[in-house]
Amino acid sequence: YAKIKKNKDRQLSSKAVTIIGRYTRDLPRNTVDALIESAFSVWARASSLTFVRSHTLNADIMVEFVTNEHGDFYPFDGPRGTLAHAFGPGQGIGGDTHFDDDEHWTAGGTGFNLFVVAAHEFGHALGLKHSRNRESLMYPTYISFSSANLLSMEDVANINALY
Numbered sequence: 240y241a242k243i244k245k246n247k248d249r250q251l252s253s254k255a256v257t258i259i260g261r262y263t264r265d266l267p268r269n270t271v272d273a274l275i276e277s278a279f280s281v282w283a284r285a286s287s288l289t290f291v292r293s294h295t296l297n298a299d300i301m302v303e304f305v306t307n308e309h310g311d312f313y314p315f316d317g318p319r320g321t322l323a324h325a326f327g328p329g330q331g332i333g334g335d336t337h338f339d340d341d342e343h344w345t346a347g348g349t350g351f352n353l354f355v356v357a358a359h360e361f362g363h364a365l366g367l368k369h370s371r372n373r374e375s376l377m378y379p380t381y382i383s384f385s386s387a388n389l390l391s392m393e394d395v396a397n398i399n400a401l402y
């Protein structure tokens with residue numbers, strides 16, 4: 240029974256992801272898709288989570304690039320300052336992740352690394368809070384990580400405590 244139960248839980252830890260609205264103009268569309276996908280794979284590798292790309296509007300995690308006031312109570316603030324935000328798991332806006340398109344998004348080099356920021360945001364979308372440790376991906380300020388070991392031991396322990 241325990242095995243079946245584990246598998247049942249495993250099914251529950253599959254998340255559908257839809258990217259909506261205008262993509263950032265800083266990067267080619269397929270680069271954005273690839274960076275978002277690799278940000279999810281950071282969490283999939285460290286847990287039993289799986290992510291499936293969707294095009295429905297009721298996916299678990301809706302991803303979009305927006306600026307300033309954008310329909311939730313957390314308007315963005317122009318260039319720099321807040322880079323992005325994500326809502327914890329739940330119905331409706333739960334899990335949704337917004338990137339401030341007044342930032343300059345990059346795949347490496349000058350600007351803010353979309354892969355790193357997305358991995359942080361998806362941590363929130365999966366239910367993680369901030370960490371006080373600078374080596375944690377869930378540290379509240381942007382650090383251009385070496386994408387090698389993005390997750391700290393604490394991050395891995397925390398995601399596995401949830402799923």
Ligand SMILES: CNC(=O)[C@@H](NC(=O)[C@H](CC(C)C)CN(O)C=O)C(C)(C)C
Pocket residue numbers: 319320321322323324325355356359360363378379380381382
């Ligand atoms: C460069 N600007 C920063 O470092 C800003 N931090 C952020 O924008 C956080 C995202 C980073 C960590 C990817 C917001 N956050 O926690 C979203 O879940 C400030 C520290 C200025 C707020």
Ligand SMILES: [Ca+2]
Pocket residue numbers: 315316317318319320321322339341342
């Ligand atoms: Ca901003």
Ligand SMILES: [Zn+2]
Pocket residue numbers: 309311313324337
């Ligand atoms: Zn928002």
Ligand SMILES: [Zn+2]
Pocket residue numbers: 359363369377378379
């Ligand atoms: Zn955060």
